[in-house]
Amino acid sequence: MNAKSKLRSEELTHLAKEFYKYKIKYLEEHSNKSIINYNKQKLLEYFQASEEDWRNWEWQMKNRVNTTDVLKNIFNMSVDSIANIEKVSSVYRWSVTPYYLSQIRLASNSDPFFLQVIPSICELETWGSNDPMGENSTNPAGAITRRYPDRAIINITNSCPSYCRHCQRRRNIGTYDFDTSISKINDSILYIKQHPEIRDVLVTGGDALTLSDEALDKILWQLNQIPSIEIIRIGTRTPVTLPQRITPQLVKILETYSPIYINTQFNHPLEVTEEASLACKMLVDAGIVMGNQMVFLKNVNNNLYTVQLLNPLLLENRIRPYYIFHPKNIIGTHHFYISVSQGLEIVKGLRGNTSGLAIPTYVYNSENGNGKIPLSPECLAAEEDEECIYIETWEGKKITINKK
Ligand code: SF4
Structure with missing residues (x-):
């Protein structure tokens, strides 16, 4: 090894030191059952x-x-x-x-x-609003939410295994559990049939996997019959809050309607328990593609090391860290809220310190159904003139890129 390489290697080991200490502490805590x-x-x-x-x-x-x-x-x-x-x-x-x-x-x-x-x-506390994303005004039929040209959501239940205190749909939780009526499901299926530009349907709720195998099978079968539907996505937190739900019978049903994508929500590395890992393994082994949609939550994961630990752990379990959501101004959730600048600081800290695969897109879900806006540290850091654009490396070093 030449002197320059040795020096750089030592420098990188030094940079990794603090996080590595944190990781060892976490592994001890995780293994203590x-x-x-x-x-x-x-x-x-x-x-x-x-x-x-x-x-x-x-x-x-x-x-x-x-x-x-x-x-x-x-x-x-x-x-x-x-x-x-x-x-x-x-x-x-x-x-x-x-x-x-x-x-x-x-x-x-x-x-x-x-x-x-x-x-x-x-x-x-009374800060915030009930429906900042305007979901109630993006419901053209049945239980559909539509915010984009080629995809739609069907909300098939209001029920969840555990009611997350930060939930963006807490207005739907109400006082009792109910599944969406058959007539509303049928209206939703009809709407999708009549709109062949929709090629991707997200089946969610509440939590889509709280439905019985039979009820879920029926909905997936109906969607699968629509020629314009290319993929079905399922929104569920059961791998995190109820991994027992992932049974061989359920996996068999899901496998039938491939390609199926499951998006879940691990917010903290300690949630990746043996039970959760096993549930995800069953799904991934059956060819189901898994993604994670973490939400920034104050005092849960609003620090770099927690996110830096969580995302590689998800990759190890073959779950792609897909999104980090900026928290929304939902009434009753102010104590979870963080600023955009803090979120950007954490995402910036991931760069270079972990692989690109472990860096999800940080998104802001805009008001009134206007969809997601990616937030990146580069957007804010970039400067330019007629000749060049000036950007920063993950270590904060200035780089000049010629525009021509
Ligand atoms: S599982 Fe999802 S929909 Fe259900 S309470 Fe949690 S965040 Fe809300």
């Missing part, structure tokens, strides 16, 4: 259930936790914390699968699982 196993045993005792029940997605759905009784039983929580949860419950519904609940290591807002599914008193 004692709290999770304890939580699981307490939950099994509480529900008088078996290991077999735990592995059954319908059992998990039926026993979603939505009262503070269970929290009091499992976690050491203060009277005030419990009272706050009850106060928020009277305004916004909450629900969490026993599986996802068992992953909470600390019943406080410093825990990424707790923060994402347990109601916070901050939800009662």
Whole structure:
């Protein structure tokens, strides 16, 4: 090795040092399952259930936790914390699968699982609006949302295994679960048939995979019969919040309607559990293409190392980090909001420090159904004159590119 290469190699090792320390700490935390196993045993005792029940997605759905009784039983929580949860419950519904609940290591807002599914008193702030993306005005028929020329969304249910506290569709959660009526589904299918320019349909909700295998099969079959439909995408967080839902029977159904794309939402590396990895493996092995749509969430993932750890972990599981969403100004979610400049700073920090494959597109979902706008540090950093454009490398070094 010549002296120059040696120097550069040392420089790069030095740059990797801090993140590597963080990664080792994470791996230790990830491998320590004692709290999770304890939580699981307490939950099994509480529900008088078996290991077999735990592995059954319908059992998990039926026993979603939505009262503070269970929290009091499992976690050491203060009277005030419990009272706050009850106060928020009277305004916004909450629900969490026993599986996802068992992953909470600390019943406080410093825990990424707790923060994402347990109601916070901050939800009662009145900042924001109910439907900033104007989804209610982009619904031309049945349960369709249409924002782009060649694709459309069908919302087939309002139900989810766990109700994420940052949800952009929290206005649809309401007070009870319901699947979209057959007549609305039929109207949606008819609309897609009448618009052959639509070639890509996203089946979502709520969470599309909360439907029974039979109901889902029927919808996918109908879509598959439309000659202009080239691909079907499914929006689901079940690999994260209810990995038990990914059964061999479900995979077989999905395989029938290839090409199927599944977009999910891992927001923190600790969510990539053994169960979640296995669920994703079953899907990918069956030829289903998986993408991840992370949402920037304050105190969950608004720091470079968390994202730098999550994305390669997803790639290892053959999930493409597809988007990072800028949080929306949804009422009740102000405590998750971060600034665009902080988001850009994190995305900029990924460059060079991890491979391009692990850098998703950072997008801002614009108001009133105007669609996604990619946000990139380059857009802001680039300067130009008649001759040249001046850009920065990932290390902040200035590079000049001749325009001609
Ligand atoms: S799974 Fe998706 S739709 Fe359901 S609550 Fe979470 S973010 Fe909202």
